[in-house]
Amino acid sequence: xxxxxxxxxxxxxxxxxxxxxxxxxxxxxxxxxxxxxxxxxxxxxxxxxxxxxxxxxxxxxxxxxxxxxxxxxxxxxxxxxxxxxxxxxxxxxxxxxxxxxxxxxxxxxxxxxxxxxxxxxxxxxxxxxxxxxxxxxxxxxxxxxxxxxxxxxxxxxxxxxxxxxxxxxxxxxxxxxxxxxxxxxxxxxxxxxxxxxxxxxxxxxxxxxxxxxxxxxxxxxxxxxxxxxxxxxxxxxxxxxxxxxxxxxxxxxxxxxxxxxx
Numbered sequence: 620x621x622x623x624x625x626x627x628x629x630x631x632x633x634x635x636x637x638x639x640x641x642x643x644x645x646x647x648x649x650x651x652x653x654x655x656x657x658x659x660x661x662x663x664x665x666x667x668x669x670x671x672x673x674x675x676x677x678x679x680x681x682x683x684x685x686x687x688x689x690x691x692x693x694x695x696x697x698x699x700x701x702x703x704x705x706x707x708x709x710x711x712x713x714x715x716x717x718x719x720x721x722x723x724x725x726x727x728x729x730x731x732x733x734x735x736x737x738x739x740x741x742x743x744x745x746x747x748x749x750x751x752x753x754x755x756x757x758x759x760x761x762x763x764x765x766x767x768x769x770x771x772x773x774x775x776x777x778x779x780x781x782x783x784x785x786x787x788x789x790x791x792x793x794x795x796x797x798x799x800x801x802x803x804x805x806x807x808x809x810x811x812x813x814x815x816x817x818x819x820x821x822x823x824x825x826x827x828x829x830x831x832x833x834x835x836x837x838x839x840x841x842x843x844x845x846x847x848x849x850x851x852x853x854x855x856x857x858x859x860x861x862x863x864x865x866x867x868x869x870x871x872x873x874x875x876x877x878x879x880x881x
Contacts, residue, residue, distance in 0.1 A: 631654065632651055632654045656671075659671040659674075690728040690729055690731075692726050692727060692728045693726075693727050694725065694726055695724075695727060696725070697722070697725050697734075698720065698721070698723075699714045699718045699719050699721050699723060700720075701719060702799055703715070703716040704754065704799075705725065705734065707725055707732055708727070709751040710746075710753050710755070711753065711755070711799070711800075712732050712734070712744045712754075713742070713744075713757050714734055714742055714760060715741060715760045716760060716762045718741065723736050727746070728746070729746070730746055731744070731746055732744045732745075732755075744757075761802065764806070765802055765803065765805075765806075771805050772801075773795050773801050776808040777791055777792060777795075779791075779812055780792075783815055783820045783824055784824030784827070786827040786828040786831055787811075787824050789827070790811065790827040790831065791808050791811065791812070793835065793836045794807050794808055794836075795808065797836055810839050811842060814843065822846060822852075825851035825852070826846045827842060828851075829850055830842050
């Protein structure tokens, strides 16, 4: 019925305006609106009233229009990763951690990313644009062991580490940059910085200095091992020698086999 009425209206308006000339789009639209009003007020042929009158009678029962204009959407399927995020259009969005490793449906519009599981919407995010591999993370989606660090941020850890020493700051920055989601490195950073209470800020700075001579990305375990073995107190040459002998400690020297002249 609707499509048929559209055809009738189009024929009525086109027939009335087919021989007129218009010099602007606004002039044409004004003429179309006038003919549409005329069409709506024409009496019905087989019953009383007109389309305009019928609309006024039904108007109080109509539902309001949506608050926002309709947006085109695309649907995708994604798998929630171990870091409780999904990847959509090279951007990352958090999902409640209970859905880790589950397949979810994703509805993407120009402004919004909505995630559905079993037909129910489980979360939504404002769509990210710009640099690839950005993260939109909601605190409520984090596992409890991650959520306890939500009041912290990377800058706060860096400032704390910088007060201990520059190499401690470099070690913390390396740990934070080693995770796709920065929050996942907060536990390691906190554990590293607390080593200053167990040993001392000076020894922690020394251990970080030593670790950075071995690798540009030291881990918490690396630095703990250096402090536990006391390598942070050794000169660089002795530490390197101790590290080499420990690495190859099972190898017997030449003297054992009589390979040197006496």
